[in-house]
Amino acid sequence: MTTVGFIGLGIMGGPMAANLVAADFDVVGHNRSPAKTERFVARGGRGASSVEEAVKDADVVATMLPDSPDVRAVLTTVFDHARPGTLVIDFSTIRPDVAADLAAEGAERGFRVLDAPVSGGEQGAVDAVLSIMVGGAAEDFEAARPVFDALGRTVVHVGPTGAGQTVKAANQLIVAGTLELLAEAIVFVEAHGVDTAAALKVLGGGLAGSTVLERKGGAMLARDFTPGFRVELHDKDLGIVTAAAREAGVVIPLGAAVAQLVASLRAQGDGGLDHSALLKLVAQLSGRPGK
């Protein structure tokens, strides 16, 4: 039986660790706030009171944490206390350069490190249908297959260490931009007195169609911004996108503009809303806040 040390049992990590238990992995979970560790134990996992305890006997270490500094801190502890040779899979969304640095540091100390950020949200985590973008060595990707297959549906090896984070950053650029384009289109047609539901139907059927329109269009027309994926998290991710683009010398005019708009939404106190609340900002910018 493969033993997995799972660090970070939050909105995404909690259901992912539970799905590994359901797939017959021996999972030792740890979370900084003990209540989440207890909840995981109640769902059939084993609990650990420290990162060290969670990883010392593990065959695989998995992490799902908020941001680059959290991952750096936890992986430093992992490299000190897990057994060399252990497969280390970071599911967090962090900076590609940090992911590559940590993988190199881990490799020096005998660990096999993969960056494997996910897309699909809380529901995707619960239903084990995540998209997983994996960077690292091909043989490590194959070794991690059983873990990925218990968590996701679309699992793709996209390149060397850091590449998973790069593709996730591209994903977040496209998603934010597509939400903003849809928001602009909706406010535009509403201002012209058009039947907006009919408009979305015909837009969705042609080249303007997108998964964002399909999944978020109706809620946007109804001004229902219940998360879903929160503005404050997308703002963090767009910080990663713009930094990584800058570092690579890539110019992203729309990506940079939408990063500013998401930052404004957060600065105005809407960080807790769903990212489709970009519609609220476009309406406000257009002097139509009540609509």
Add this chain to the structure above:
Amino acid sequence: MTTVGFIGLGIMGGPMAANLVAADFDVVGHNRSPAKTERFVARGGRGASSVEEAVKDADVVATMLPDSPDVRAVLTTVFDHARPGTLVIDFSTIRPDVAADLAAEGAERGFRVLDAPVSGGEQGAVDAVLSIMVGGAAEDFEAARPVFDALGRTVVHVGPTGAGQTVKAANQLIVAGTLELLAEAIVFVEAHGVDTAAALKVLGGGLAGSTVLERKGGAMLARDFTPGFRVELHDKDLGIVTAAAREAGVVIPLGAAVAQLVASLRAQGDGGLDHSALLKLVAQLSGRPGK
């Protein structure tokens, strides 16, 4: 038998008029350059040497012309020479305010005018699977149904006169923006040494998925910018979008930015390429023109 006077037998109008002939309409076609009228006659239509001749005995007048001034000129002739009561359907993509003005002018003179811009491109016209966004009175929309059904698959009445053009403008905003976001994402992942085909696969499977990615992603990776829909036409359409947004007081930050990028592409001599050539511009802006 319903007689249709069809003005404008170009890339889109030619196959549309031919599809009306195939659906047993009596079609009298006219084009400014006689060669296109002759080609239409060879395909079973009747030819007319002037707008006046094409429309004087028609039950329905259809127009498919390049831009607002062309439509204004032709409809002025139509209102002078067609029989009052005639249904006038403009399939061109023009300014919503011009469409509304022309419809009002036609109504004063006893005509029933619809704006009915289409989406789906040359292939959609040939295959009679266009999306058609229709503005005008509900009873005129119903009267025009047999014509629409011979040309398109998704036919939606979206509001009063001008509303069809408004939705088409929103369509062109979203399509240009989505192409640009995809272009930025591709150059971004290429610059990071990622397996781009694998990246597009995983992006397409999640919230970043779109019809643009599905239909254009492969050709963009291969730098194949054969039109398709030309940059110069999308540039014209984005002029319509930005003018109509300005007129309605709607602020469209990404729409305005992508309009500038498409304008730059055209200014640099790439107006004849497919609009997915935005990738070429992003690569150039990022100092990677050879890639």
